[in-house]
Amino acid sequence: MMIFCGNKILLRGNKYDFADGEISGPDVISCSRDLPGAWQNLPAWLDVKESGTLGDGVRLVGLRDFWHIAGDKAFSEASSALQFCVWFRNARYCSRCGGEIVPHSHDFGRECEACGAVYYAPISPAVITAVEHEGRLLLAHNSAWTNDRYSVIAGFVEPGERLEEAVRREIMEEVGVTVRGIKYFGSQTWPFPNSLMVGFTAEYEAGEIVPDGAEILKAGFFDPEEIVRMNIPDKASIARKLIDNFLASHSVNTL
Numbered sequence: 001m002m003i004f005c006g007n008k009i010l011l012r013g014n015k016y017d018f019a020d021g022e023i024s025g026p027d028v029i030s031c032s033r034d035l036p037g038a039w040q041n042l043p044a045w046l047d048v049k050e051s052g053t054l055g056d057g058v059r060l061v062g063l064r065d066f067w068h069i070a071g072d073k074a075f076s077e078a079s080s081a082l083q084f085c086v087w088f089r090n091a092r093y094c095s096r097c098g099g100e101i102v103p104h105s106h107d108f109g110r111e112c113e114a115c116g117a118v119y120y121a122p123i124s125p126a127v128i129t130a131v132e133h134e135g136r137l138l139l140a141h142n143s144a145w146t147n148d149r150y151s152v153i154a155g156f157v158e159p160g161e162r163l164e165e166a167v168r169r170e171i172m173e174e175v176g177v178t179v180r181g182i183k184y185f186g187s188q189t190w191p192f193p194n195s196l197m198v199g200f201t202a203e204y205e206a207g208e209i210v211p212d213g214a215e216i217l218k219a220g221f222f223d224p225e226e227i228v229r230m231n232i233p234d235k236a237s238i239a240r241k242l243i244d245n246f247l248a249s250h251s252v253n254t255l
């Protein structure tokens with residue numbers, strides 16, 4: 001089972017999958033092994049207090065670093081396990097009446113014993129889009145980034161909104177241009193804390209690039225030779241997969 005402490009995963013060397021009882025001493029908050037029925041099909045996790053004694057020879061790493069160590073498949077399993085683990089840690093009582101919520105045996109829901117309200121682990125869908133124009137790619141610098149990083153445009157889907165509408169709205173809000181030819185690219189679970197990133201490609205249609213000045217400070221269309229010299233996202237992210245896909249379509253590869 002995977003062992004989480006805060007938002008980090010515990011490793012001994014590069015090992016992350018531990019047998020029951022193998023890590024001794026920590027104060028356990030919750031454990032998927034204690035759950036009924038259907039819950040046993042989840043990637044197993046143990047949640048330990050940050051103040052707990054973790055034992056010798058172990059270390060804690062964030063999930064971005066974990067991807068570099070363990071790869072896509074393990075990252076995906078850890079992403080799932082950590083999101084359930086954090087949900088159990090943070091959502092312990094019914095938000096309608098304050099009663100205790102208990103896990104279902106037949107699905108991945110939890111129910112209030114007092115009022116019957118049913119809850120599922122939250123997932124926040126977000127769209128992320130590579131916009132191309134005359135052999136160049138739209139990249140933007142977000143105000144939240146401390147370094148000079150550039151990436152493709154992303155944003156959360158709003159209630160009642162289709163994914164394609166979210167793509168158009170986010171790009172218009174952040175850089176002021178319209179797009180056409182929106183095509184699905186792929187998706188990625190992104191447990192920071194509970195996003196589902198849905199990737200698209202699109203073509204520039206019309207408008208002048210005007211960064212919104214709040215979330216986006218700088219933006220422009222860049223050609224492949226410029227992009228390979230820029231500070232772009234880590235290969236763990238779908239953002240990078242979109243950028244690499246653009247570069248590969250113009251016969252440029254990054255390491």
Ligand SMILES: [Zn+2]
Nearest residue numbers: 094097112115
């Ligand atoms: Zn309730």
